[in-house]
Amino acid sequence: MLLTLLLQARPAGESWASFLPLIGIAVVMYFFMIRPQQRKAAEAKKFRESIAKGSTVVTIGGLHGKVLDLNEDSVTIEVDRGTRLKFDRSAIAREVKPAKEVVKE
Numbered sequence: 528m529l530l531t532l533l534l535q536a537r538p539a540g541e542s543w544a545s546f547l548p549l550i551g552i553a554v555v556m557y558f559f560m561i562r563p564q565q566r567k568a569a570e571a572k573k574f575r576e577s578i579a580k581g582s583t584v585v586t587i588g589g590l591h592g593k594v595l596d597l598n599e600d601s602v603t604i605e606v607d608r609g610t611r612l613k614f615d616r617s618a619i620a621r622e623v624k625p626a627k628e629v630v631k632e
Contacts, residue, residue: 534579539603547614572620573624574621575616575617575619578594578597578598578602578616578619578622579594580594580595580596580597581593581594581595581622582622582629583622583625584602584604584619584620584621584622584623585619585620585621585622586604586614586618586619586620587618587619587620588618590604590606591606591623592604592605592612593605600615600616600618601613601614601615601616602615602618602619603615
């Protein structure tokens, strides 16, 4: 039985066609999984490099504060008057824009 399975040969023109589904799966994975993740990581890196003093930010832990000092790989944030905490730049999740004031007439 095993010998008959090993002796079976494929037709000459179908050798590359059997790899098409695998190539298709790889292409789909690239466009739906790998490429968006790379783009998201590049945007996060660009954001972390653009942080400036005086910005109001939120850390990945949910801590809100104002940026006081910046180093190449760390950020000092003031969370309350006189309370300063030092974080890695990678711990900054987003910047909080000041809310627009509502004018009552």
